[in-house]
Amino acid sequence: MPNTLPPDSVGLVTPQVMHCTEPLTLASGKILDEYQLVYETYGELNANRSNAVLVCHALSGSHHAAGYHRMEDRKPGWWDNYIGPGKAIDTNHFFVVCPNNLGGCHGSTGPTSINPATGEPWGPDFPKVRVRDWVHTQARLADYLGIEQWAAVVGGSLGGMQVTRWALEYPERLRHAVVIASAMKLSAQNIAFNETARQAIMADPNFHGGRYLAHDTHPKSGLAVARMIGHITYLSDHAMGEKFGRELRSGSFTPGNDEPVEFQVESYLRYQGDVFANTFDANSYILMTRALDYFDLAREYDHDPVAAFSHARCRFFVVSFSTDWRFPASRSREMVNALMGAQQPVTYVEIESSYGHDAFLLPNERYRRAFTLYMARIAREMQS
């Protein structure tokens, strides 16, 4: 509850909405007659519209990447560490756009929206969405905002997948691709974690085959477990050990004592799961994890990532983190090798961090410095 906002914050922000009435044909072949995207912007678009940066969010993210909605907000947007005046994505130089992806549950059209054909919420009938569909709707948003070419498209994790898809789908519409803690496709283990999370949701008796809104309920405990599974994979063993160890929140192991024991880590995970389950839609979660699973950058290029990247026209900045086991450094290196094989301009850094996949959201001096230097280079190029 800050009385004043930090000087390096973008400050109070108000989400905006783009309503698109042009029908959208999805990768699945299904057609959405109309849809809306909710988005936020930070900074000012310059006169020649050359300073726009698109930020793509990850699985549980939203359009609220930086700043505060209200003075009472406890926390700023999800990437406030790296977006703001003087920060890596410096809003003194860049006009930053961050939309909530189609199929999400923070204001963009998704499973909780009304299906015009039925007058009821889409629920499980909302069409399956793939990463390229997000990229196409983001391109419509760029048209709407009058942005011909992004200075950079930036994203971590699932956001990074959107960035690489942008580079292949609209090669002329971005100058730089910043791909953080991402991969060209998920591993079997990754898909397995996602499926376990989905099964947790579907096993909740309140799920009702996805039609929980019609039953005036939602699969809160299933979604919480799904989030707990995800959360474990975003942290490293080390980070969890350091944060919680085997600390007890209640109870004890004193002989003769039978009171229930609760580890700190249990309580933490349950809290995280509950918070998430109260703010996220289960069908959206299923849809988004499926988009993650289906993504395979080089599939349509004969599974040859070098051939895929030969279509790109932008410069790449790739970042990975040492203890990230969900999107390990080896996956980023595969991408970098493919980029070099395709003779594309690329810079790659491997950041030492003990915070696992979540490191891409957290403060880290070396990450901050390299990211800042790369973005500053983009800003310099805009001037020359």
Next chain:
Amino acid sequence: MNTVNNNHTMRLDLSEAQHWIAPGSRVLDLGCGDGTFLKHLRDTKQVHGYGLEIGPEQINACIEKGLNVIEHDLDLGLGNFADGSFDTVVMAQALQTMNYPHVVLDEMLRVGKECIVTFPNFGHWKARLHLAFRGRMPVSDLLPYEWYDTPNIHFCTVRDFEILCAEKNITVLHRQVVNEQSSRRLKDLSPNLFGETAIYHLCRNGA
């Protein structure tokens, strides 16, 4: 003109080596440091280059210069690069820090059509005197480390290196030795005795 500027800050071995790199060629710089050499090649010869580096500060310096720098531990090898994917692979003052310099050399000539290596010549007369009369491992301005903390773990002389090249069937296209205080006549007379830094331009026989 930034050629002049760069020559100021560029080490002697690299300002020699640049003459062997063709304009517009593909260059891989192993251990590219702060990117001075790559930047010079980019600005003056429009080469398409990547630098491999492991030091965070050096990597940042390369990012600032807008270079393609890849964080990469050279002791892990070059297995991620295809055969003949570069015109020239450069390794300046780093061969002697490798765990297996002879393997590195093979790899450089697999990945590059040609390669350029520079290394401190342990056959230089000062090094010889150091060992002969003081009975201690040579320490100099160029090699300021003690034997126990030096990153330079595989020293060789100009002669040692040429024997290795002969054994490996590697062709020496060019050889240069350079000195801080240079006397051309002495270097030409006996490079192994009077060259502080050796610079080799190599290719595979028959390549």
